[in-house]
Structures are given as C-alpha cells and as structure tokens.
Amino acid sequence: MNLSRIGFDKRSVMVTWLTSYISVLLVPIIISGLLYMASWHVVESEVNRANNSALQQMEQAIDNSLGGIERLSVEIALNKQVNAFLNTSKPLTDNDYYDLFNIANDLRVYQTANDFIEQIFIYYRNSDTVISARERTDSRALYQLMGQQDGRSYEDWKSLFNKQYIQEYAPITLSEDGHSAKAVVYAKSVSLANLDQQGAVILFVIKDSKLLEKIPTSDANAIAVLDKENRLVAGSGFEQRLNFMVYNQLSEKNGFFYNRDAGTKMAVSYTTSAKTGWKYISMIPAALFNDKMTYMKKLVFASILLSLLFGGIVTILFLRKNYTPINLLIRSFSLKAGIPFSEGSNEYGFLQEALNSTFAEKEQVDRRLHQHRDVIRSHFLQGLLKGRLEPSIPMYESLSVHDMRMASPHFAVLLFHIDDYGKFQEEDYADTQKLKLIQFLILNVTEEVMGDHQQTFSTDMDDMQACIINFGEEPNKDELVRIAVEVKAFLLEHYHVHLTAAISGMHQEWLGIAEAYQETLSALAYRLVMGSGEIICYDELPSSDASVQSRSYYYPMHVEHQLINFVKAGDYEKSSAMIEQIIEANSSNALLSISLAKCLMFDLASTLLKTMDDISANGNSGNKQVVLEQMNPIERLTECETMKDMQRELQVILEHVCRSIQEDPKRELNQLSELVKAYVKDNYHEESLNISMIGGKFGLTPSYLSKQFKMQTGDALLDYISRTRIDEAKRLLRAASMSVAEIARKVGFADINTFNRTFKKIEGITPTTFKEIG
Numbered sequence: 066m067n068l069s070r071i072g073f074d075k076r077s078v079m080v081t082w083l084t085s086y087i088s089v090l091l092v093p094i095i096i097s098g099l100l101y102m103a104s105w106h107v108v109e110s111e112v113n114r115a116n117n118s119a120l121q122q123m124e125q126a127i128d129n130s131l132g133g134i135e136r137l138s139v140e141i142a143l144n145k146q147v148n149a150f151l152n153t154s155k156p157l158t159d160n161d162y163y164d165l166f167n168i169a170n171d172l173r174v175y176q177t178a179n180d181f182i183e184q185i186f187i188y189y190r191n192s193d194t195v196i197s198a199r200e201r202t203d204s205r206a207l208y209q210l211m212g213q214q215d216g217r218s219y220e221d222w223k224s225l226f227n228k229q230y231i232q233e234y235a236p237i238t239l240s241e242d243g244h245s246a247k248a249v250v251y252a253k254s255v256s257l258a259n260l261d262q263q264g265a266v267i268l269f270v271i272k273d274s275k276l277l278e279k280i281p282t283s284d285a286n287a288i289a290v291l292d293k294e295n296r297l298v299a300g301s302g303f304e305q306r307l308n309f310m311v312y313n314q315l316s317e318k319n320g321f322f323y324n325r326d327a328g329t330k331m332a333v334s335y336t337t338s339a340k341t342g343w344k345y346i347s348m349i350p351a352a353l354f355n356d357k358m359t360y361m362k363k364l365v366f367a368s369i370l371l372s373l374l375f376g377g378i379v380t381i382l383f384l385r386k387n388y389t390p391i392n393l394l395i396r397s398f399s400l401k402a403g404i405p406f407s408e409g410s411n412e413y414g415f416l417q418e419a420l421n422s423t424f425a426e427k428e429q430v431d432r433r434l435h436q437h438r439d440v441i442r443s444h445f446l447q448g449l450l451k452g453r454l455e456p457s458i459p460m461y462e463s464l465s466v467h468d469m470r471m472a473s474p475h476f477a478v479l480l481f482h483i484d485d486y487g488k489f490q491e492e493d494y495a496d497t498q499k500l501k502l503i504q505f506l507i508l509n510v511t512e513e514v515m516g517d518h519q520q521t522f523s524t525d526m527d528d529m530q531a532c533i534i535n536f537g538e539e540p541n542k543d544e545l546v547r548i549a550v551e552v553k554a555f556l557l558e559h560y561h562v563h564l565t566a567a568i569s570g571m572h573q574e575w576l577g578i579a580e581a582y583q584e585t586l587s588a589l590a591y592r593l594v595m596g597s598g599e600i601i602c603y604d605e606l607p608s609s610d611a612s613v614q615s616r617s618y619y620y621p622m623h624v625e626h627q628l629i630n631f632v633k634a635g636d637y638e639k640s641s642a643m644i645e646q647i648i649e650a651n652s653s654n655a656l657l658s659i660s661l662a663k664c665l666m667f668d669l670a671s672t673l674l675k676t677m678d679d680i681s682a683n684g685n686s687g688n689k690q691v692v693l694e695q696m697n698p699i700e701r702l703t704e705c706e707t708m709k710d711m712q713r714e715l716q717v718i719l720e721h722v723c724r725s726i727q728e729d730p731k732r733e734l735n736q737l738s739e740l741v742k743a744y745v746k747d748n749y750h751e752e753s754l755n756i757s758m759i760g761g762k763f764g765l766t767p768s769y770l771s772k773q774f775k776m777q778t779g780d781a782l783l784d785y786i787s788r789t790r791i792d793e794a795k796r797l798l799r800a801a802s803m804s805v806a807e808i809a810r811k812v813g814f815a816d817i818n819t820f821n822r823t824f825k826k827i828e829g830i831t832p833t834t835f836k837e838i839g
Contacts, residue, residue, distance in 0.1 A: 077411065082387065086380040093372040097365045104361050109332075113321040116334035116347040120319075123288070127276055128340045130181045131234075131251070134269050137175055138253040141187075141267055144171060147255065151265055153192050165196050173198040181275055183239075183248065186268040187255075188226060211237045211250060211270065226266050230254045234341060236296045239270065247273040249298055273299035286349040291315075293342045315344050442467045446524035450478070450531055452579030460575055472520055472537040474574050477545055479532040480567040480585035481507050481552070484597040487561030503562055504530045507552060514551040519544070531585070533578055540571040542602070549600045565592050568602045594652060594662045596709035607658055618665045619650040625672055627779030632676045632719065635726030641716050644669070648712045666711050673715060677722065737763070738777035741770070742785070749789045752815045756782055790814065791827050798836045805832045 141147055146167050153161050172185045176198050186197045188204060195207045208222050225231070231254045239246045248270050255265040276299040277288060289300035319336040335346045394416070445467055448454050454463070464470065489499045507530040508523040515521055518537035523530060534545060549566035556562040567588035569581035584603040591601050624647065631640035651665055701718065705711040741759060748754050756767040759782070763770065774782045790812040797808045809820035809832075824832045 082384055090376040094369050097369050101365045113334055117336060120336045120345045120347050124336060124338050124345050128338055133179055134251055137179060138267050141175060142255045150189060155192050165201055168196050169198055182269055183272045184270040187265055189265045211239055231266055236298045277301050286347060289346045291344045298343060443524040446522055449578050450582040472535050475536040475540040476572050476578055477534045478569040478581040478585050479534060479549060480589055481530040482565040482589055484565055485563035500528060510552050510555050514548050563598050565597050566600045570604050590659050593659055593707050596707045618661045620647055620665060620668055629676050630776045630779045635723045637720055637723035640719050644712060644715050648708050652708060662708055738774050741774055745786055745789050750813045752813050754813060787823050791824055798832060
C-alpha cells in the first residue's frame with residue numbers, strides 16, 4: 066500500500082490515527098506539568114517533614130533534660146538539711162554556717178550529676194540567704210547576677226519569690242565577669258508544713274547554649290524556643306528575624322507556613338511541647354528549596370522536548386506498521402466477501418459493511434440453532450444425567466453453550482414418574498402427546514414453586530421428568546421435599562395426574578449429577594414396596610448392607626395354608642383381609658429390599674395360581690374354570706408394578722373365584738366348619754368334648770374332620786375348642802364372683818392345672834392375674 070497516496074485523504078483511517086497519536090503526545094506534556102506541580106508539593110512537604118523531625122528531636126531532648134531537672138528539684142526539696150534551714154532567721158550562728166556548708170556540698174553533688182545545669186541556687190526568704198554550690202550570698206547579689214540585666218528593679222524582681230508557691234520557667238540574662246549570656250531559670254518552691262511561714266525557692270540556671278548544644282544549626286536556618294509569654298527562651302541564627310513571631314499566632318500544635326521578614330520569604334515550621342507549652346520554631350529561607358525546583362523545571366522542559374522528538378519519529382513508524390495489517394485485512398475481505406474497495410474510501414466503513422454481511426449470515430445460523438435449542442439442551446442434560454458427556458470438551462464450555470450457569474456447587478435430582486394421566490387420559494391425544502404435555506406441566510410447575518435460592522434444569526428421561534436442582538445456598542433436603550409435595554398436589558388438584566417423586570442425595574459439582582440420577586432410579590424402584598403416589602428419598606431407603614437390610618419377608622407357611630383354605634372355602638372376606646394383612650406387614654417394614662418385595666409378589670401370585678389349579682384338579686372346574694379364563698390371572702398379576710397394585714389385582718381375582726365357589730352346587734360340603742363351630746359353642750362346657758365326640762356327631766372320622774376343618778378355617782379343631790372355652794372363661798372372670806376352679810369346671814376343664822396352662826398359653830398371663838387386672 067502506498068502510504069504517501071492515502072496519507073492526505075481526509076476519509077482514510079491514517080488521518081484518524083495521526084490525530085490520535087498527536088493527542089497521545091500531548092499526554093506526557095500534561096503529565097510533566099502535573100509532575101512538576103506534584104514535585105513542588107513533595108519538596109515542600111519533605112522540607113516541612115525534615116524541619117518537624119528536627120524540631121521534635123529538639124523538643125524531646127530539651128523536655129527530657131527539663132524533666133530530669135524537675136525530678137532533681139523534688140529530690141533537693143526533700144533533702145533534710147535543705148528543709149532544716151527553712152526556719153533559720155538572722156543573725157546566723159556558727160551552726161547555721163556549718164549547715165550552709167553541708168548544703169553547698171550537696172548542691173555540688175546535684176550539679177555534678179546533671180551537666181545540663183549551669184548553676185543551682187537556693188534562696189531562703191526567712192534569712193535572706195542565697196546558697197549555691199560555690200558560695201553564699203544574699204538576694205541583692207542574686208539580683209545583680211540574673212535580674213539586673215533584664216531592666217527590672219530589685220523590688221519587682223524580688224516580688225517574684227514572694228508567691229506562696231512557685232514552679233515555672235523564665236528566660237533571664239546572666240551577668241558574669243562583665244559579660245551577659247542568655248539563660249533559662251527553673252524556679253520551684255520548697256513547701257513548708259506551715260504555709261504561713263516563709264519558705265525557700267530552688268533556682269536551676271540553664272544557659273541557652275546548653276539547651277541548643279545538641280541541635281544541628283546552620284547559617285541558613287534559625288532555631289528558636291518561645292515560652293507561653295512569647296519570650297525567647299533560646300535561639301540560634303537569624304535571631305533578629307524572630308521579632309515578627311507572636312506566640313498566639315502559632316495556634317496549632319504544629320504547622321508550616323510562609324512569612325516574609327525584611328523582604329525575605331521564610332518557610333516556618335513549628336511544634337509545641339506538651340510538657341512545657343514552649344513553641345519550637347525552625348525557619349529556613351524559601352530560596353533554598355526553590356533552587357531545587359528550578360533544576361526540576363529544566364528537567365521537565367527537557368523531557369517534553371525529547372517526548373515530542375522521539376514521539377514524532379515513533380508515530381510515523383507505527384503509522385506505517387499499523388496500517389499494513391488493515392490493508393491486508395481489507396484485501397482479504399474484498400476477495401472473499403466479494404465487496405470491492407475503492408481507493409480513498411474509509412477503511413473502517415468497508416470493514417463495517419463486510420462484518421455486517423458476515424453477522425447477518427451468523428444470525429440466520431443462530432436462528433436455526435435456536436429453533437432446535439430445547440432439543441439440543443435436553444440431549445445435553447440427558448447425557449449429563451447418564452454420565453455420557455464428551456470428555457474432550459471442558460464442562461464450562463458445554464455449560465456456556467447451553468446458557469447454563471451454576472449458582473453453587475451443590476446439586477440434587479428430582480425424578481417424577483407419571484402413574485396416571487388423569488384428565489389427559491380421556492383426551493383424544495396420542496400417548497406421546499399426553500406425555501409431552503404432562504412433562505411440560507411438571508417443568509413449569511417446578512420452576513414456579515422453586516424458591517429464589519435455587520434454579521432448575523429439566524428434561525425427560527424414559528417417560529419420566531428429571532429435574533436437576535442447583536442450590537443457591539446451603540443444600541436443604543426439606544426444600545426438595547417441599548417442591549415435590551407442591552408439584553404433586555398441583556397436578557393432582559387441577560389435572561388429576563398422579564405422580565411418584567424420587568429425591569436423590571446432595572452432591573458436589575456437575576460430575577455428581579450422574580450419581581444423583583442413579584440414586585433417584587434406585588429410589589423410584591422402591592416404589593414397588595411403597596406403592597404409587599409417594600415421595601421417596603434415597604437417603605431413607607434400606608441400606609444395601611446385609612447386616613442392616615431385612616433378609617426375609619413376612620409370609621410364613623401357616624399363613625399361606627390359611628390363605629389357600631380361605632380361597633378354597635370361597636370366603637372372600639377372610640382371604641382378602643389376609644392378603645391385606647400380608648401386604649401391610651411387608652410394606653411397613655422399612656428394611657424390606659426391592660428384591661425381597663419382588664420375591665413376595667411372586668410368592669403371592671404363585672399361591673393364588675396353585676390354589677386355582679387345585680380347585681380345577683378337584684373337579685370344581687365348571688363355572689370356576691370359565692371365570693379363571695376370563696380373568697386371565699397370570700397376565701394380570703405379572704404386570705403389577707407395585708405390591709399395592711398386586712393387592713388390588715389379587716382382590717379382584719379372589720372376588721370372582723370366591724363367588725364362583727359359592728355358586729357351586731356342592732358348596733354344602735364347605736358348610737361343615739360352620740356346623741362344627743356351632744356345635745362347639747353349644748357344648749364347650751362338656752368335659753368329654755373332643756374330636757372323636759364331634760366326629761361321631763357328624764358321622765365323620767376324626768382325621769377327616771380335622772383335615773376338613775383346618776382346610777376350611779385355617780385353624781386346628783383342638784385349638785378352636787380351647788379358644789372357645791378360654792373366651793367364655795374370660796367373660797366369667799370379669800363378670801362373676803366365682804373362683805378360678807369353679808370357672809374352670811364351668812367351661813369344660815376337669816383339671817385346674819390344665820386350665821391354667823391353656824389360659825396362659827393363649828392369653829400370656831394366668832387366670833388369677835387376669836381376674837385381678839379385670
């Protein structure tokens with residue numbers, strides 16, 4: 066591409082880039098200006114920080130030294146010899162002079178212990194005596210030493226010591242050997258027990274050179290210390306410039322400001338001592354750090370010029386370099402998209418036109434994909450539930466494609482089995498249409514009853530509806546049960562659709578969904594035991610551990626024989642009640658496994674089929690055989706999906722079978738058991754009542770009579786006789802006042818021991834205990 070040819074075309078992207086690069090070049094210029102301003106503030110703050118640091122060091126050093134003096138003053142005030150001289154008055158005796166000599170020796174020791182102190186004086190007002198480490202004098206001599214140079218009169222100076230209590234610092238001018246020197250005096254009263262008496266004042270003299278000897282100074286800066294009365298306590302360098310300082314103007318604890326003194330701009334930093342209230346002030350001419358900023362300004366201008374020079378060169382190089390891929394891209398679109406590019410046109414406009422054409426084609430493809438989106442997503446969810454995903458595709462990509470986002474890593478699966486189509490059963494739809502319609506209802510109702518903290522993804526799985534529940538917070542099994550209950554209730558109330566719901570355990574991450582689905586299948590399989598229309602939680606199923614799981618089911622042999630006898634006798638009520646009892650006993654067994662439930666169902670079906678075969682084999686084929694062929698019991702029983710379904714089918718088949726037996730003309734033989742029962746109830750009090758006696762009554766052998774009675778009733782005849790006697794004995798024990806022996810004879814027992822043994826066998830307690838309880 067010829068750069069010179071398109072470089073001056075106003076519509077070309079080259080002009081836009083050139084304008085942008087020039088704007089970019091202005092950025093370092095602006096930044097340089099900002100950096101210059103920021104540097105000024107940095108230098109200013111650094112100067113202030115350095116001055117504050119120096120002032121704080123000076124404050125700490127002086128405050129520490131003054132603290133030592135104050136502690137020393139307390140120690141001197143407590144000195145016995147100093148306190149003993151308080152009451153001494155003129156004229157002084159030899160003993161007084163001796164005491165003063167000892168006090169002077171002590172003062173020398175105190176002064177030697179602290180090299181910060183220039184001199185220590187004790188002024189005794191009662192005797193007008195001033196004692197120091199070197200000499201003894203009076204108040205007038207002390208005035209000439211430290212008060213006369215400040216222009217005060219003797220009386221004014223002396224009045225300072227007439228206060229009841231003194232503890233303060235004051236700047237003074239010392240006069241020594243004809244020379245004067247600035248100093249600070251710390252005065253502290255020595256208290257007396259009697260406040261009406263005159264006491265003494267301890268005076269510590271510190272030269273200002275001692276105060277500032279550890280503070281670094283220079284000819285350029287000034288250091289000053291002002292007390293609360295705006296008096297100069299100590300200072301060094303440019304002392305004449307301190308005249309403009311007023312203590313009350315330095316109102317803050319510390320600060321920094323500019324001021325002018327004699328036409329010179331000064332940078333002033335100050336801080337305040339928390340101990341003495343003194344202001345520590347540092348002044349430095351502003352010109353000292355203005356020189357640094359002048360050098361900084363030169364660097365900034367140099368950087369701007371270099372930025373413009375090298376930036377211009379880089380701009381030209383990058384204009385050429387960046388335009389090359391645009392040129393190649395335009396040529397590629399022009400060839401492949403078939404859109405011609407005219408020289409001088411805007412490159413971006415051409416690319417926009419080419420991209421719009423490409424996007425239009427993409428939208429058509431996306432529209433087609435959207436039409437099949439639900440099917441594709443359903444297929445993906447089915448693979449996710451069955452654990453059959455493409456391992457080469459990362460899970461997050463698959464989720465993004467199907468617009469699925471995790472609210473949390475906690476998942477569970479709800480599986481709905483359609484037991485009855487309800488109102489849709491009567492609609493003129495194909496079975497697949499009914500199934501799809503109910504699954505659509507389940508999906509929408511599930512999403513409706515979901516809380517704000519969960520999201521669901523649903524798909525059909527082998528004529529069932531599977532819902533993947535993604536918890537937005539901590540997983541809650543009760544929440545899953547609530548959802549299942551509300552979905553079942555809604556479809557049952559509005560559409561009469563019966564559902565069975567299976568709930569998996571809680572699992573982590575998407576990989577646990579396949580395991581959760583298998584758990585719902587296991588829970589749904591337990592529908593065989595619990596029946597249709599239930600909510601079955603996998604966590605509540607019997608354990609697969611053989612030590613925990615029930616190893617048998619309730620269907621003993623004697624119960625089977627009783628059932629067979631009831632059926633053969635045509636007694637529908639007893640046979641139906643016995644089947645209901647068997648199903649209920651096993652359904653309520655929480656440890657009954659699915660395999661055992663299936664075995665039970667096979668056993669019940671086998672019992673009924675064998676019984677019907679026996680009926681046919683005994684010559685009762687006629688009408689009963691026709692009924693059995695019409696009922697088709699084998700097919701009906703083997704198609705049962707649950708134990709409760711089998712119970713209903715068994716009862717239907719039993720009803721027809723028992724009705725056919727009752728209609729049999731030979732049924733009078735089956736009335737034998739009723740006649741025997743009536744005979745026993747009339748003759749139970751006879752001690753000789755037994756099987757032989759009853760057989761003789763009806764003209765039957767004892768063995769045949771026992772067999773027929775057991776076949777028709779399921780009970781042994783002797784047992785029936787014993788129960789009949791015991792039932793009457795129980796009535797008499799409750800109502801009559803007879804003895805146990807009398808009652809035993811009255812119900813047919815010749816021996817009281819036999820009566821007691823039989824009663825306890827049937828009732829579990831002795832007759833005497835029964836009577837006491839009754």
